[in-house]
Amino acid sequence: MTTLTLTTPRRADWLPKYGVYLAIAALIVYNAAFTPYFLTVSNLRIQLIQVAPIIIVALGMALVIGTEGIDLSVGAVMALVAALIPLYLGYGVIAAVIVSLLAGVAVGLINGALVAKVGLQPIVATLALFVGGRGLAVVISDGQLKDIRNADLIYLGSGDLLGIPVLVWTAALAILVVAFTVRRTVFGRRLLAIGGNRPAAELAGLPVQRVLITVYVLCAVLAAIAGLLSVGRIQSSDASSIGLLIELSAITAVVVGGTPLTGGRVRVLGTVAGAVLMQLVIATMIKNNLPPSTTEMVQAAIILVAVYAARERKTR
Amino acid sequence: MTLLEVAGVSKVFPGVRALDDVSFALRPGEVHALVGENGAGKSTLIKVLTGVYRPDAGELRYQGEPVSFATPMDAQRAGISTIYQEVNLIPLMSVAQNLFLGREPRTTLGLVDRARMDREARDILAGYGVTTDVRARLGSLPLGAQQMVALACAVMIDAKVVVMDEPTSSLEPREVETLFGVIQDLHERGIGIIYVSHRMDELYRICDTVTILRDGKLVHTGRLADLERVRLVALMLGREVSDVRREGFTVFSGDHAAADDTPVLRVSGLSSRNRLHDISFGVRPGEVVGLGGLLGAGRSETIKAIAGAYPVDRGEIEVDGAPLRHPTTVKAVAAGIAVQPEDRKAEGIIPGLSIRENIALSILPRMSTFGLVSDAKIDEVVDRFMKRLRIKAAGPHQRVGDLSGGNQQKVLLARLLATGPKVLLLDEPTRGIDVGAKAEVQALIDELAAEGLGVVLVSSDAEELVEGSGRVVVLRDGAVVGVLTGDDVTTESLLATIAEAGA
Structure with missing residues (x-):
């Protein structure tokens, strides 16, 4: 069998690898030609601001999926952050940021411990906080929508630095940090090894539990950052609606970007492209006055194509 | 008359000839032992007999007629039942439901007659020494009872042939006795039994005939x-050595240990x-200590326990004089133990990663500064190995x-050696690799021992x-039964x- 794979030329796997970039290019060309005001600075700005939180969350999701896991609790983390911020914003934006990050760390530790120590399946372990986290957030915020008037926090969510939104800068920084982590650090290589073959990684003496817990903490912290920035952007905190269904958008971005759900590989740029593609699809549909139901069906079709392409790669 | 037989059957998988011109015949009422080491072809033969695989060559005859089963279900309907090592029932359904799965007694309205089903299940199971509540979930029963x-189930569907694959591996001694009683009963009713086991005592107690497969x-x-028992074991393990193998063996050159060394x-x-x-x-520096025994004797478990990958209840492990307490895989590697597991694909290599990532896996901290990996350092190590x-x-x-199996194994060995270990635990290092690579791996083991590992x-x-x-050191049933030294x-x-x- 092994000799076969050595002698048979490798089947082209361009679809999972580059399909997402081609699709983005096609959509841009289409919109440039047919959609009025598409290639304007203000439109690009809106698109980037809308996609940035999804990218931040999807990066963490990609790391978790790289370990053959999944994290359903990212939306709940955003809700928890939204509920906590008004309580601490009185002490200044630094306090709000610290509390947000701590909330992320706490959720990540719980998820990671359930997966790595207790040995629950990731989908079940994170389902607990997916359900309970948002509920807790609503209790903390008393079910009320609170307006945010802190200028510093509003700057983080809606302000510009050198003409580019802070939100977009943050997403760009997150992309760099995650890409660097996956490619250059001991942690990143261990993560891929654990996703590729966990029993083998254990026998090789890797600190499997520690790496897994760290991965879930990173994912939750990224979600917390996304939550914080979203509160600053919307300029209000509503624990019952912020980050709703973002776990699905994030998983979609990761899968469409070519990261296999079977673990052992993380495509950072692919994930970013996956998020951008889904954003462009939605924008294109809206600008062509297609109803949301059509948009959803197109999204479903893209996910199916992506999963089909990944399936082909697995059976190679 | 034979009940079930195959003549000249062959089955080829990519790269392996799993069955090569094998003939096998089972008579009614016969308890037929099927033995052989891992990879001998037992499971493949069973799967051919039970319709899971179709043979590439050869004929399958059932009750004198040539047959061809399209699916395991067909074989089962014809009266050939299999009880696999892992019980293949539905743990979340009740005992009675499992027993009557697909053949539930109906009421006049066509609904399942639960009362009757439970009653009959209770009666049937009593005959097998299972006196549990038949409404309980099957999964809540001990493994032995599940197997019963x-x-x-198998006997109920009017089986004429029952295949048992290591049926006693999860049974208590008392349950084994019940099982043997049931086998005796089946034997008297003229049902043919194919019995796969490695436990000599069991085989000699209940089996009439034996078929031995190898490679x-x-x-x-x-x-x-x-x-004779000795003859049986010799046939199983393959005393007859082919020329190719002998060629492979000349590479071992003997003992490198000094007798007065303290054990590593x-x-x-x-x-x-x-x-x-x-x-x-104990293992001294430069010494190769073999663990002998049949499949299931506890060799792999011993290796895994030392490597921290198998739970240890009692006992001490010392590496180079330093005790290894509550061993975990992390501690074991740090102490200088490197393990090559038996199942290379499942527990050894990480197939999706490159050769260099695989080799560097255990030594990443040494290949990095402040958590950042140095590719130059890794390249140097990888190149060397x-x-x-x-x-x-x-x-x-x-x-x-x-990569080919032999090269995968070398990559795995390179990972172990890169850690600079004091002790190498090698579980079947030459299994599934070609002759050339086999000789190279054997020579390497010799060389490493000469270096003092x-x-x-x-x-x-x-x-x-x-x-x-x-x-x-010879193991049987998880215990040391003998140590061979020197000319022995x-x-x-x-x-x-x-x-x-x-x-």
Whole structure:
């Protein structure tokens, strides 16, 4: 069998690898030609601001999926952050940021411990906080929508630095940090090894539990950052609606970007492209006055194509 | 008349000839032992007999008629039932539901008659020594009882042939007795039984005939009572050595240990659950200690326990004089233990990663500063080991999953050696690799011992074990039953020790 794979030329796997970039290019060309005001600075700005939180969350999701896991609790983390911020914003934006990050760390530790120590399946372990986290957030915020008037926090969510939104800068920084982590650090290589073959990684003496817990903490912290920035952007905190269904958008971005759900590989740029593609699809549909139901069906079709392409790669 | 037989059956998988011109015949009322080491072709033969695989060549005859089963279901309907090692029932359904699955008694309205089903299930199971509440979930029963339910299921569907694959491996002694009672009963009713097991005592107690397979070939078939235990073990392990193998064996050059050296690995009183009992042995620097025994004797478990990957209840492990308490895989590697697991694909290599990532996996902290990996350092190490072990690949960035078995094994060994270990635990290091790579791996083991490493070698290949080891510790049922030293390290004494009747 092994000799076969050595002698048979490798089947082209361009679809999972580059399909997402081609699709983005096609959509841009289409919109440039047919959609009025598409290639304007203000439109690009809106698109980037809308996609940035999804990218931040999807990066963490990609790391978790790289370990053959999944994290359903990212939306709940955003809700928890939204509920906590008004309580601490009185002490200044630094306090709000610290509390947000701590909330992320706490959720990540719980998820990671359930997966790595207790040995629950990731989908079940994170389902607990997916359900309970948002509920807790609503209790903390008393079910009320609170307006945010802190200028510093509003700057983080809606302000510009050198003409580019802070939100977009943050997403760009997150992309760099995650890409660097996956490619250059001991942690990143261990993560891929654990996703590729966990029993083998254990026998090789890797600190499997520690790496897994760290991965879930990173994912939750990224979600917390996304939550914080979203509160600053919307300029209000509503624990019952912020980050709703973002776990699905994030998983979609990761899968469409070519990261296999079977673990052992993380495509950072692919994930970013996956998020951008889904954003462009939605924008294109809206600008062509297609109803949301059509948009959803197109999204479903893209996910199916992506999963089909990944399936082909697995059976190679 | 034969009940079920195959004549000249062959089955080829990519790269392996799993069955090569094997013939097998089962008569009514016969208890037929099917034995052979891992990879001998037992499971493949069973799967051919039960309709899971279709043979590439040869004929399957059932009750005198040539047949061809399209699916396992067809074979089952024809009366051939299989009880697999892992019980194949539905744990979340009740015992009675499992027993009557697909054949539930109906009421006049066509609904399932639960009362009748439970009542009948209770009566049937009582005959198998299972007196549990039949409405309980099957999964809540002990494994032994589950197996009895599976057996009852098999017999209920009017089976004429029952295949049992290691039926006693999860049974308590009392349950084994019940099972043997049931087998005796089936025997008297003229049902043919194919019995797969490695426990000599059981085979000689209940089996009439035996068929021995090795490397996909039939090596012996006949009455079990006429076959000495030693002869049976010899046939199973393959005393007859082909020229190719002999060529491979000349590479071992013997003992490198100085007698007065302190052991680099000392294991004393190692016990684990019901699998390992009070195992003690030591390995001096430069010494290769073999672990002998049949499949299931506890060799792999011993290796895993030392490597921190199998729970240890009692016992001490010392590496180079330093005790290894509550071993975990992380601590074991840090202490200087490197383990090569038996199942290379499932527990050894990481197929999706490159050769260099695989080799560097255990030493990443040493290859990095402040958590950042230095590619230059890794390249240097990888280059050294790829040359030393003569790993044949397109380059260090090739996926390990695309390499041949022998090269995968070398990559794995390179990972172990890169950690600079004091003790190497090798579980079947030459299994599934070609002859050339086999000789190279054997030469390497020899070379490493000469450099002063302590090596523990597990091999089902008796010749390899004897030629490669300076001393052989023989295990049976998870306990040490003998140690061969000096001139005693021969296949004859190894086989004799393995075959000795249990205490």
